[in-house]
Amino acid sequence: SQQGEEDPQALSIQEGENATMNCSYKTSINNLQWYRQNSGRGLVHLILIRSNEREKHSGRLRVTLDTSKKSSSLLITASRAADTASYFCVRSGNTPLVFGKGTRLSVIA
Amino acid sequence: GAGVSQSPSNKVTEKGKDVELRCDPISGHTALYWYRQRLGQGLEFLIYFQGNSAPDKSGLPSDRFSAERTGESVSTLTIQRTQQEDSAVYLCASSLDLGSTDTQYFGPGTRLTVL
Numbered sequence: 540s541q542q543g544e545e546d547p548q549a550l551s552i553q554e555g556e557n558a559t560m561n562c563s564y565k566t567s568i569n570n571l572q573w574y575r576q577n578s579g580r581g582l583v584h585l586i587l588i589r590s591n592e593r594e595k596h597s598g599r600l601r602v603t604l605d606t607s608k609k610s611s612s613l614l615i616t617a618s619r620a621a622d623t624a625s626y627f628c629v630r631s632g633n634t635p636l637v638f639g640k641g642t643r644l645s646v647i648a
Numbered sequence: 649g650a651g652v653s654q655s656p657s658n659k660v661t662e663k664g665k666d667v668e669l670r671c672d673p674i675s676g677h678t679a680l681y682w683y684r685q686r687l688g689q690g691l692e693f694l695i696y697f698q699g700n701s702a703p704d705k706s707g708l709p710s711d712r713f714s715a716e717r718t719g720e721s722v723s724t725l726t727i728q729r730t731q732q733e734d735s736a737v738y739l740c741a742s743s744l745d746l747g748s749t750d751t752q753y754f755g756p757g758t759r760l761t762v763l
Contacts, residue, residue, distance in 0.1 A: 572751070582691075582739065582754040627690065636752060638683070638691035 545628055545642040553647055558615040560642040562628030563608075570631055571604060573613050576641070577624035585613075585626075620648045650674070652755035654740050660761045661730055669725040669758045673742030680723050681752060682715055683739045691739065697723065698745075730762045 546561045562571070570589045576582040588595045588604045588611065595602045601614040615622055625641040653672045661667050673680050678699045683691040693707040697717040708714070712730075717723040727734055737757040743750040 581756050582741075584751040584753070587751070636681075637693055640688075640690040 549643045551645040562611045568630045572629045574627045618646045654755040671723045671740030677742035679743045681741045686736045
């Protein structure tokens with residue numbers, strides 16, 4: 540399966556705190572992408588990390604990839620209420636993207 | 649330019665009726681995808697189109713589901729004899745090409761409710 544499994548299923552933090560979400564997968568990847576879905580902006584691509592990269596940054600987002608453990612993490616620093624959303628990791632290989640159930644992040648102001 | 653658009657945004661129908669959902673991809677994007685998302689669940693891949701190649705229909709849940717795409721433009725997803733379990737948000741996405749690095753751009757979805 541190309542599906543990533545996000546962990547935890549739900550996460551609730553205070554505004555200003557950091558949020559860490561994890562993703563595990565079972566088979567090899569070419570790259571891994573993280574998407575965010577909220578009611579206001581729908582489903583949006585956040586960041587892509589290639590299999591030969593170990594860490595990538597984009598603004599307040601930091602993504603790590605450990606291909607030996609077949610896992611990735613997404614760190615959101617200094618969280619804001621607007622970060623409240625569901626976050627999905629998506630492995631992409633030779634077939635279309637397959638989404639898991641995601642992590643539901645709630646940032647409380 | 650404009651993003652991916654979908655219509656209608658909401659559709660309420662009676663069990664047994666047929667429905668058609670429309671997707672307008674970003675101009676120039678050769679790959680188009682349909683997904684279904686039930687409440688509180690992740691996205692379920694349905695079908696994708698890539699250029700003039702035969703579509704990958706492996707995700708369609710039953711023969712009541714079909715989709716067409718005209719060239720590299722509009723796509724319609726048709727659900728015949730709708731059932732209550734078809735109630736979901738149907739999302740369309742397009743990407744520049746069918747490749748593992750290509751970002752998918754999603755439309756706002758069509759919320760289908762089957763009574």
